[in-house]
Amino acid sequence: MTRVVLDDVWKAFNGTPVLAGVTLGIEEGETLVIIGRSGTGKSVTLKHIIGLMAPDRGRVHVFGRDIATLSRRELLAMRLKIGYLFQGGALLNWLTVAENVALPLREHRHELQDGEIARIVREKLDIVEMLPARDKYPSEISGGMQKRAGLARAIVMDPSIILYDEPTSGLDPVMSGAINQLVRRTQQVTGATQLVVTHDMASAYAIADRIAMLYEGRIIAAGTPAEIRECADPVVAQFIRGDPSGPITNGEGPRALPGEENDNAHAA
Ligand SMILES: Nc1ncnc2c1ncn2[C@@H]1O[C@H](COP(=O)(O)OP(=O)(O)O)[C@@H](O)[C@H]1O
Ligand SMILES: [Mg+2]
Structure with missing residues (x-):
C-alpha cells in the first residue's frame, strides 16, 4: 500500500x-x-x-x-x-530527557497511569540507547544525544x-553514522x-x-x-x-x- x-x-x-x-x-x-x-x-x-x-x-x-x-x-x-523528528530536535530545555519523551503520552493518552507511561518511555529510550541519560536535561547532553531523545519522543506514540x-545536520561524522544506523533500526x-x-x-x-x-x-x-x-x-x-x-x-x-x-x- x-x-x-x-x-x-x-x-x-x-x-x-x-x-x-x-x-x-x-x-x-x-x-x-x-x-x-x-x-x-x-x-x-x-x-x-x-x-x-x-x-x-x-x-x-x-x-x-x-x-x-x-x-x-x-x-x-x-x-x-505520524512521528516527526524536527530539524532542531525541539526538546524542551526545562524538562529531562524522559519527561520530554513522555510529553506526547501525557498530552494525548489521558487513560495511561504514571507507571504505564514510565514503562513506554523506558522502552523507547532503550531503542535509541538513551536510557542512561534519561534524567539529564537537554543542555547537559550532546547534539547527537538530543537527536536520539527527539527520535524517542517522535516514536513514543507508535506512529506508522x-x-x-x-x-544528521550539525553532527560530526561519527554521530551521523550512529544516527543513520538508528534510523534503519527504528524501521x-x-x-x-x-x-x-x-x-x-x-x-x-x-x-x-x-x-x-x-x-x-x-x-x-x-x-x-x-x-x-x-x-x-x-x-x-x-x-x-x-x-x-x-x-x-x-x-x-x-x-x-x-x-x-x-x-x-x-x-x-
Ligand atoms: N512559511 C514560509 N513562508 C515563506 N517562505 C517560506 C516558508 N517556509 C519556507 N519558505 C521558503 O521556501 C523555501 C524552501 O524552504 P525549506 O523547505 O525550508 O527548504 P529546505 O529544503 O532547506 O528544507 C525557502 O526559500 C524558504 O525561505
Ligand atoms: Mg529544511
Missing part, C-alpha cells in the same frame, strides 16, 4: 514557487530519502504531509485519504499516527509513519514507513531503500541508491558528487551550499 502520495503539489510563498509539481509515493514499510540542496523545499514538503501547510494546487494523500478533505479533528487524529527533517523495530529529508548524501546512502531528488520544485530522479548512483542526469550526478561549482541555479542567483542550511531564514 502507498502510505503517502504527493500528486502534482504546488506551493509558492509571496509569488516565489518552491514546490512546482512534486509527485511522489511512499510505500508501506520503506525508508525513502529526499535529497536536495538547502532551500529547495524539503522541510516544506514534510509540512504538507502533516497538514501544517496546504498545497496551492495538487493533492496530498496520507493513509489513503486526501488530507484537504479531513475535518480539524480527523487531521489531529491523523497527526498522532515517521518523518525525519535533516536528522526494523517499529515497521514504520519512513521519510527522511537531507542534504547529506552519505546519510542518504546509509539509510535509504529509495532516494528521490528534489530540484527546482520537482522530483527529478527517484530510485534505489544504486540507481541514483548511476543516474545520468547531470544535476543529480553533480549533487551526489558534492560538487558546488557547477551550473546549479534556479535563475535567482546563487543558492545556499550544502551545510549552509538555515531553516529560519524565511522567518527573518
Whole structure:
C-alpha cells in the first residue's frame, strides 16, 4: 500500500514557487530519502504531509485519504499516527530527557497511569540507547544525544509513519553514522514507513531503500541508491558528487551550499 502520495503539489510563498509539481509515493514499510540542496523545499514538503501547510494546487494523500478533505479533528487524529523528528530536535530545555519523551503520552493518552507511561518511555529510550541519560536535561547532553531523545519522543506514540527533517545536520561524522544506523533500526523495530529529508548524501546512502531528488520544485530522479548512483542526469550526478561549482541555479542567483542550511531564514 502507498502510505503517502504527493500528486502534482504546488506551493509558492509571496509569488516565489518552491514546490512546482512534486509527485511522489511512499510505500508501506520503506525508508525513502529526499535529497536536495538547502532551500529547495524539503522541510516544506514534510509540512504538507502533516497538514501544517496546504498545497496551492495538487493533492496530498496520507493513509489513503486526501488530507484537504479531513475535518480539524480527523487531521489531529491523523497527526498522532505520524512521528516527526524536527530539524532542531525541539526538546524542551526545562524538562529531562524522559519527561520530554513522555510529553506526547501525557498530552494525548489521558487513560495511561504514571507507571504505564514510565514503562513506554523506558522502552523507547532503550531503542535509541538513551536510557542512561534519561534524567539529564537537554543542555547537559550532546547534539547527537538530543537527536536520539527527539527520535524517542517522535516514536513514543507508535506512529506508522515517521518523518525525519535533516536528522544528521550539525553532527560530526561519527554521530551521523550512529544516527543513520538508528534510523534503519527504528524501521526494523517499529515497521514504520519512513521519510527522511537531507542534504547529506552519505546519510542518504546509509539509510535509504529509495532516494528521490528534489530540484527546482520537482522530483527529478527517484530510485534505489544504486540507481541514483548511476543516474545520468547531470544535476543529480553533480549533487551526489558534492560538487558546488557547477551550473546549479534556479535563475535567482546563487543558492545556499550544502551545510549552509538555515531553516529560519524565511522567518527573518
Ligand atoms: N512559511 C514560509 N513562508 C515563506 N517562505 C517560506 C516558508 N517556509 C519556507 N519558505 C521558503 O521556501 C523555501 C524552501 O524552504 P525549506 O523547505 O525550508 O527548504 P529546505 O529544503 O532547506 O528544507 C525557502 O526559500 C524558504 O525561505
Ligand atoms: Mg529544511
